Amino acid sequence: MAVVEGAGRTVDEAAVRARARDFLAAHDEAAGPPLDFLRARFDAGLAWVHFPEGLGGLGAPRELQAAVDEEFAGTPQTDTGRLAIGLGMAAPTILAFGTPAQRQRFLRPLWTGEEVWCQLFSEPGAGSDLATLATRAVRDGDEWGVDGQKVWTSGAHFARWGILVARTDPDVPKHRGLTYFVCDMRAPGVEVRPLRQITGEAEFNEVFLTGVRLPDDLRIGEVGDGWRVAQATLMSERVAIGGTPIRRGGGMLGAVLAAWRERPELRTHDLHQRLLRLWVEAEVTRLAGVRLRQQLAAGAPGPEGSGMKIAFARLNQELSGLDVELRRDEGLAYDDWTFRRSESVDFFGRGPGYRYLRAKGNSIEGGTSEVLRNIIAERVLGLPAEPRADKDVPWKDLPR
Incomplete structure (x- = not known):
């Protein structure tokens, strides 16, 4: 049995189930809007139980999430399909690399579905080799000016935020000159165009960023550490x-x-x-x-x-x-x-x-x-790496 001890308490499956049942006894999911129920569940630490307290969790082992989900079966749920990028990609990244203020700002509305996220990584000239991306972010005081194009962006047409990797230093090798941001998808200069797929639908998009201004407090991690993030x-x-x-x-x-x-x-x-x-x-x-x-x-x-x-x-x-x-x-x-x-x-x-x-x-x-x-x-498997002739070449000198 998974057990976590701390702050004078023990968190095991029995304790987590008891906490979930106490919550359900105090919150009638049919008494108000589903959003209110989801917000309260997050605040009670019953969203992601392995996240820290105050950020939707209890600091408990991840495997206890199954017990919580079982207790909450039949109650209002997050739309895991629509929120897949936020839940599966943005949330763990913000938890691992974000500032305390960023965690407080983004995690709750991300989990409840109030704010949808998309991923601004791939580019027309940097698909499989993401580190060669060309979207530029240039610092101007407390802001960054961003210009470039992203592609294959699922959900950009309804997303509120996007996780964005941009090049901030073209004078160093490709992996070292990248920085990670949160992009406001409603900011001036963000244009989303649909990409029609073989199925007939357009869940993907291409996104054009033209003079987009992002405040520095939307940067995740250190400048130049974007590849690790x-x-x-x-x-x-x-x-x-x-x-x-x-x-x-x-x-x-x-x-x-x-x-x-x-x-x-x-x-x-x-x-x-x-x-x-x-x-x-x-x-x-x-x-x-x-x-x-x-x-x-x-x-x-x-x-x-x-x-x-x-x-x-x-x-x-x-x-x-x-x-x-x-x-x-x-x-x-x-x-x-x-x-x-x-x-x-x-x-x-x-x-x-x-x-x-x-x-x-x-x-x-x-x-x-x-x-x-x-x-x-x-x-x-520890096999030899493929030869990479461009590994130590400044990005600006790479053929494109």
């Missing part, structure tokens, strides 16, 4: 994508199993063998995710998340392909090509054609599978 964000992102809790037989596998059970006339021996193989792989991946989440320390995920993210992407793509193949001609139909500005990925509210097409993005978003394999090879 960004790495923490990216590790959290990969855990959020690949390590999301899934019940046994759930997720994309569940959609295939439903078709298999409902349509026995579609079954063949070869499809059965493929489904059995993918079932085993999905179960191994699920259990590996359980172990990964148990090992995580708050705000400091390791490279193991890269392996989980690769496994998630490959399984989603293979399973969605099997789903289409299993349904034969029916699987080739597409339910809706209408252009829409979606606010979250809805794998299971749409048909198999949508799942098949959307899953193609899983091996790109959150870091391409090729880059993640390099991370695993170097940081987990």
Whole structure:
């Protein structure tokens, strides 16, 4: 049993459950707006129990979150799809590198859903090699002037804030001249344009930053330390994508199993063998995710998340392909090509054609599978690093 002692108290599962039940006894979720209930839950330390007290948590072990979530089943919940970037990426980064004032300002409305976040990392000329990004931030007194272009920005069309990495020193090698900011998505000079995807929708965007003024108190971490902060964000992102809790037989596998059970006339021996193989792989991946989440320390995920993210992407793509193949001609139909500005990925509210097409993005978003394999090879397996001729070259001298 996980136990934390401090300040004259013991925090274990029984204590956390008791605290949650006392809260529910004192707060009728039907008596007022859901937002009021969520705010009170955060203030009671029952949002992220592993976060510090006063910041939505109790300083308890992360694994106790499952007990809290069980107690709060059926009550108002945060929209984890719409808030995925804020919850999975911005929050742990702000906790790890933000100032006390930044933590107090951003974490509560981030968790309650009052403020949505997006990620301003990738650029047209800096995709897999993020450190070559060209968006510039130039200091002017207590402000920074930002100019550049970002791409593949999920949710920028409804986000209030964006986590932004910009180049503040072009005279040093690419990894050393970066700084991490919070970008006000409503600031003058921020322009968001939709990117229509193969599915017909536009959950992604390109974002143009022209003379955007950001106060220095929106900087996260030290000037020039943006690469280290960004790495923490990216590790959290990969855990959020690949390590999301899934019940046994759930997720994309569940959609295939439903078709298999409902349509026995579609079954063949070869499809059965493929489904059995993918079932085993999905179960191994699920259990590996359980172990990964148990090992995580708050705000400091390791490279193991890269392996989980690769496994998630490959399984989603293979399973969605099997789903289409299993349904034969029916699987080739597409339910809706209408252009829409979606606010979250809805794998299971749409048909198999949508799942098949959307899953193609899983091996790109959150870091391409090729880059993640390099991370695993170097940081987990200890293999020699690839030659990097530009490692010690000032960014301004790199060919672009």
